[in-house]
Amino acid sequence: MRVLTMASQKGGSGKTSLAASLAVAAADGGETVAGIDTDPQGSLAAWGRRRQAQGLTVETAEPARVRQALDRAKASGASLAIVDTPGIFGAGVAIALQDANFVLVPVKPSILDVEAARPTVEQLQTLRKPFGLVLNQCLTSSQGRTLDAATALVRSGTLAPCMVALRADFLDAMTAGQGVTEIAPRGKAAAEVRLLWAWIAERMQETPARG
Ligand SMILES: Nc1ncnc2c1ncn2[C@@H]1O[C@H](COP(=O)(O)OP(=O)(O)OP(=O)(O)O)[C@@H](O)[C@H]1O
Ligand SMILES: [Mg+2]
Numbered sequence: 230m231r232v233l234t235m236a237s238q239k240g241g242s243g244k245t246s247l248a249a250s251l252a253v254a255a256a257d258g259g260e261t262v263a264g265i266d267t268d269p270q271g272s273l274a275a276w277g278r279r280r281q282a283q284g285l286t287v288e289t290a291e292p293a294r295v296r297q298a299l300d301r302a303k304a305s306g307a308s309l310a311i312v313d314t315p316g317i318f319g320a321g322v323a324i325a326l327q328d329a330n331f332v333l334v335p336v337k338p339s340i341l342d343v344e345a346a347r348p349t350v351e352q353l354q355t356l357r358k359p360f361g362l363v364l365n366q367c368l369t370s371s372q373g374r375t376l377d378a379a380t381a382l383v384r385s386g387t388l389a390p391c392m393v394a395l396r397a398d399f400l401d402a403m404t405a406g407q408g409v410t411e412i413a414p415r416g417k418a419a420a421e422v423r424l425l426w427a428w429i430a431e432r433m434q435e436t437p438a439r440g
Contacts, residue, residue: 230303231433232310234329236353236360239345240316243335243365245272246399247425248313250418251333253408254426256285260309263302267292267325268315272403279406292321299328318352326353330436332360333429335393338367338378350385359436363389363425387432391424 233251235244245268252262264287266273277287290298295312302310312329314322326332332353336346346362353360362382367375375392382388398409398418405411409418 230299230307230310231330231436231438232299232312232328233429233433234312234314234326234332235335236314236318236322236326236332236349237316237334237336237346238318238349239336239342242316242337242342243393243399244316244333245276245313246403247333247335247363247365247393247422248273248311249276250399250402250408250410250422251426251429252285252311254410254422255309255311255430257410258426258430261307263288263305263307263310265290265295265298265302265310265312267295267321268313270315273313276403276406279404281406282411292324295325296328318349323352323356326356326358329358330438331429331433332358334360334362335365336362336378336382338364338371338375340378340381343378343381346382346385354386359432361387361389361429361432364392366395367392369394389425389428391421391428393421393425394418 235248256262266289274287274289314325336342396418398413398416402409402412
């Protein structure tokens with residue numbers, strides 16, 4: 230089983246939204262996915278409860294109990310765990326990060342968010358965790374700003390070569406307990422999430438599986 234952990238010290242970057250849609254895209258791609266929500270807000274767990282489709286569960290776990298939740302996920306046959314974390318780095322996130330094979334850091338394309346990504350990147354470098362940054366909530370009408378953000382982030386670490394735009398499909402999918410690939414399979418959000426999952430899956434192949 231491999232562990233993908235969503236992390237960013239900046240709240241609202243899209244950790245939970247991407248966790249949900251990546252979970253569905255990964256399941257479509259053949260993974261058996263277990264979601265683990267370590268955020269007291271419980272947004273990913275709430276999405277899981279709204280979900281009608283079978284085959285993808287979300288468990289809530291305090292950071293100190295993430296390892297046990299991962300063990301249960303593995304015992305139940307999961308090939309991929311997706312761990313969501315809160316938007317504030319505390320001891321809890323550091324604990325949750327310990328078991329990550331790969332950490333995805335969503336960043337909104339604004340100077341405030343790009344600057345706020347730096348401490349996250351520094352912490353991941355200190356922990357020697359493989360990680361990738363992805364620009365999320367990009368305005369399709371403002372590609373210059375996205376490009377500026379991408380240029381700044383490339384210096385910080387591995388930037389996903391695909392981006393995720395601000396699209397209503399993400400709002401509808403969260404409401405429906407679905408992924409964007411389910412709510413609008415032919416939509417642009419679905420295409421972007423599939424590309425992002427393909428990139429993450431490749432990166433994760435380079436890291437040893439957990440047990
Ligand atoms: N690509 C997107 N397109 C449209 N809306 C998005 C997108 N990504 C996230 N959002 C919206 O942005 C807001 C923040 O997203 P989300 O809750 O996923 O971020 P988060 O990083 O998990 O936040 P927190 O740090 O509070 O846990 C939500 O209202 C969500 O619906
Ligand atoms: Mg969240």
